[in-house]
Amino acid sequence: MKTATGSRVDKGEAILAAALIVFGRDGFTDGNVDEIARNAGVAKPTVYNRFGDKQALFTAAVKHGSQQANERVLGVIASLDLTPTDLRAELERLGRALVDCVSHAHGAALMRLQFAERARFPELLDGIRDSNRARTIDALAGKLAQLSMSGYLRLRDAPRAARQFMSLVTDDALSASGFGGRTLGESELDQPVKDGVDTFLAAFGPRESDVGSR
Secondary structure, rough: EOOOOOOEHHHHHHHHHHHHHHHHHHHHHHHHHHHHHHHHHOOOOHHHHHHHHHHHHHHHHHHHHHHHHHHHHHHHHHOEEEEOOOOHHHHHHHHHHHHHHHHHHHHHHHHHHHHHHOOOHHHHHHHHHHHHHHHHHHHHHHHHHHHHHHOOOOOOOHHHHHHHHHHHHHHHHHHHHHHHHOOOHHHHHHHHHHHHHHHHHHOOOOOHHHHHHO
């Protein structure tokens, strides 16, 4: 299997990507290994040779997809400008990028599985959710703390502010999408982020005297 640029794609990567999409759409029980193999461009025996059985494939696909999703989120947070000329615009950019991460095909599939398959795989799905959230909040809290030290924000508890920022910019969009079940239009994505940033800055934004002294 090759990409559009002609480079060879690892069969295992292709299988895991296809499995996450199929399981995310159909769930574990109805997820069809024949379809996964077909979408990955491999023979069905190749799937079993690499991953053993359907449950092992599901576990590997969820772990792999979760790692990729978390890396995208952490990359977005790492890109936050710590000396922004327009703090509101920079936070809106961050918020929209975070929403894009969680509404990405793999992120949406993982969200659906968190709801649909938690009873069957509680240890797997709860562990992934909690560890990813902890890494995300830790990274975001560090960036917000740096902005606070520079006078761009007023924070007493950076981790709490990070949790609140994530909730403010993502919760409305996630709820409106049915937690990954429906693709949202641009206005449905943008307005909740803008409103969330407004609320965040009302609570944690600098006073006018702080802006003038920076």
